[in-house]
Amino acid sequence: MPVKINNIEKIVKPGSVAVIGASDKHGKVGTAIMQNYVDVGFQGKLYPINISGQPSIMGKKAYKSILDVKEPIDLAVICVPADATSKVLNEAGKAKAKGAVIVTSGFSEVGRKDLQDELIRISNAYKMPIIGPNCLGVMDTRSRNDTLFLPTAKIDRPKIGGVSFVSQSGSVGSSILDLISGEGFGLSKFISYGNAAVVDEVDILDYLSKDKDTNVIVLYMEGARRAKELTLIAKKITKAKPIVVLKGGRTESGSKAAHSHTASLAGSNNAYHAFFSQFGFIEAEGLEELLWYGKIFETQPLCKGNRVGVITNGGGHGVLAADALYQNGLILPELSANIAKNLRKIMPSIVNIRLPLDIGGDAGADRFSAALSALSSDPNIDVIMTITLFQTPGADESVASAIIDAASRKEKPIVVVSTGSTYTKSHTSIIEASGVPVYESPDAAAKAISALVKYSKYKGVIK
Amino acid sequence: MLLNYNSAIKILNKYKIRNVESAIVSTYDDAVKFWNGKGMITMKVISDKALHKSKNGLVSLYLSNPKQIQDAFLILKKRALKLKLGKYKIVVQRMILGGTEIIIGGNIDQQFGKMILLGLGGIYVETFKDFALRLCPISKNEAFSMIDQLKSSNIIAHDAKSRELIASLLLKVSKMFSENDFVEMDLNPIILHDETYDAVDLRLMSDKG
Numbered sequence: 247m248p249v250k251i252n253n254i255e256k257i258v259k260p261g262s263v264a265v266i267g268a269s270d271k272h273g274k275v276g277t278a279i280m281q282n283y284v285d286v287g288f289q290g291k292l293y294p295i296n297i298s299g300q301p302s303i304m305g306k307k308a309y310k311s312i313l314d315v316k317e318p319i320d321l322a323v324i325c326v327p328a329d330a331t332s333k334v335l336n337e338a339g340k341a342k343a344k345g346a347v348i349v350t351s352g353f354s355e356v357g358r359k360d361l362q363d364e365l366i367r368i369s370n371a372y373k374m375p376i377i378g379p380n381c382l383g384v385m386d387t388r389s390r391n392d393t394l395f396l397p398t399a400k401i402d403r404p405k406i407g408g409v410s411f412v413s414q415s416g417s418v419g420s421s422i423l424d425l426i427s428g429e430g431f432g433l434s435k436f437i438s439y440g441n442a443a444v445v446d447e448v449d450i451l452d453y454l455s456k457d458k459d460t461n462v463i464v465l466y467m468e469g470a471r472r473a474k475e476l477t478l479i480a481k482k483i484t485k486a487k488p489i490v491v492l493k494g495g496r497t498e499s500g501s502k503a504a505h506s507h508t509a510s511l512a513g514s515n516n517a518y519h520a521f522f523s524q525f526g527f528i529e530a531e532g533l534e535e536l537l538w539y540g541k542i543f544e545t546q547p548l549c550k551g552n553r554v555g556v557i558t559n560g561g562g563h564g565v566l567a568a569d570a571l572y573q574n575g576l577i578l579p580e581l582s583a584n585i586a587k588n589l590r591k592i593m594p595s596i597v598n599i600r601l602p603l604d605i606g607g608d609a610g611a612d613r614f615s616a617a618l619s620a621l622s623s624d625p626n627i628d629v630i631m632t633i634t635l636f637q638t639p640g641a642d643e644s645v646a647s648a649i650i651d652a653a654s655r656k657e658k659p660i661v662v663v664s665t666g667s668t669y670t671k672s673h674t675s676i677i678e679a680s681g682v683p684v685y686e687s688p689d690a691a692a693k694a695i696s697a698l699v700k701y702s703k704y705k706g707v708i709k
Numbered sequence: 710m711l712l713n714y715n716s717a718i719k720i721l722n723k724y725k726i727r728n729v730e731s732a733i734v735s736t737y738d739d740a741v742k743f744w745n746g747k748g749m750i751t752m753k754v755i756s757d758k759a760l761h762k763s764k765n766g767l768v769s770l771y772l773s774n775p776k777q778i779q780d781a782f783l784i785l786k787k788r789a790l791k792l793k794l795g796k797y798k799i800v801v802q803r804m805i806l807g808g809t810e811i812i813i814g815g816n817i818d819q820q821f822g823k824m825i826l827l828g829l830g831g832i833y834v835e836t837f838k839d840f841a842l843r844l845c846p847i848s849k850n851e852a853f854s855m856i857d858q859l860k861s862s863n864i865i866a867h868d869a870k871s872r873e874l875i876a877s878l879l880l881k882v883s884k885m886f887s888e889n890d891f892v893e894m895d896l897n898p899i900i901l902h903d904e905t906y907d908a909v910d911l912r913l914m915s916d917k918g
Contacts, residue, residue: 469820470820473820473821474821474822477821477844505711505912505914506814506816506893506894506912507812507814507834507895507897508812508814508815508816508826508893508894508895509814509816509893510835511814511826511828511834511838511840511842512816512818512824512826514818514819514820516842517818517820517821517824517842517844518820519842520821520824520841520842520843521821521844523854524843524844524851
């Protein structure tokens, strides 16, 4: 058994990059990758490599081969056709590249295992880790390393943050990347690993679990390549930071004839569900949930229980929130006596002092602030859900500021529910950018809180 | 293939997993001797090919006199012949009245290896599909979390004592499944009764031909 080649530090944060197959012809993958490195302002050295011998590409001196560069190269990004890949990979090895991302497709995914085996052989010969082939590769928001061949004009790049996203699939990966940008929460790293010829999800999860710039890992997978190895390191990783996972391919194949009731019930998907719940993964049921959970974990502290204090400026939404809490295994508690007494003194007589705390359609920043600070100090409450309908006369940017203020104290997890379009979004995007997750429905917020509760239990914060 | 009945019982006993008193009989006289004038017995056909015994009429219950035992013996033989089961055996057991039926099972997943299952048992297994699954071996906390995951947790484990009973049984079965080369395993039903339990039916499949 050869030593596992899995140190991807220089692939993720390279000081120098050679783009093999770089081009400036419209519509080529090699053009998009070069353009991105130029557009996002990559801080390291960039060497375009093209066999045609043109002297420069996008204003950078170009080389016929990576061997002509004669400078240290950390990462080789390879986007030449499949049948030319092993040759240039071999040259990258000779040039002592510290790693390679192979974007090119046409390997085991189309039955060319022979071509892929050749890549593995070269990787072993030079002890050079490879991500891919058939992948989007890597994006690191801090070093601005970006091997994605998705033009910046077509897909938004998220702001810098603590969520790292790992996806086997390139297409799911890129659509989630676009969605993350829209959600207004921050990304640390994006890694799409495709066929996983050398570096696979076990190596990537291991790396991210130790990465100080990552505080949440969001994972899309269709199947584990090394399930046994994954079980060996899974608890270490999930104890270090939350992993939100979406498993694609949920339909049971049912090919194996079962001789027992157990075997007929314990199909491969149920085995995955069992693995996820036993090893502390937070499982999402779809792309939306992946985002809902990602943003609560990125910004909010863990909670000490499942009692949720709801503040609302709309009565009906308070009722929906109470339902949503119940359906998701959460509790709407009673206010503690002295907190209730204080609130009675502060709030006008139209406000009933009980949860959900309906502070009225005319509530402005004063009432929101008072309610938030009361619930923050109430020992009966573990998490705060603030329903803020910006359509009401009292709600404006001062209410948004009041919420951001309360959340910045990080005493308890706070989430916001806000439903609406243009005017609402102008405020919620500021709230989210300030690190408070916003959800469009009480149900979405309750599901996210429930995920936080689950992980807080796993971590032992909830006894 | 299905592990033979006596070897399977021996393994259960080795891991101190309680099972109801039973015997393989080749004549109805043997069956009457086993009954020995005490209470009720059940009689059933066991075979590689008979997974759904009740559905196929391969189980007789509430037998409490020699005539009933003799009739049941002859009927089961006739049905086994009709179903072309090939090799089969007839087993008699003491009958447990009342109690709650659970299933504890084992399976090998292609990705994750040995798995253990707990569910509402007997004829409800496939109707309600109320079960919890974990990778082997499990810890005691995981055993409790399996119980809590069931919709029927209040039915099968209604107090601290019964939770403890099921959790420790799960640990024994997890150990047995981890240490032996079974590929599939059903202990179904295990009947919870009188503050204890008894495995009533079992299928242990080994991959050794």
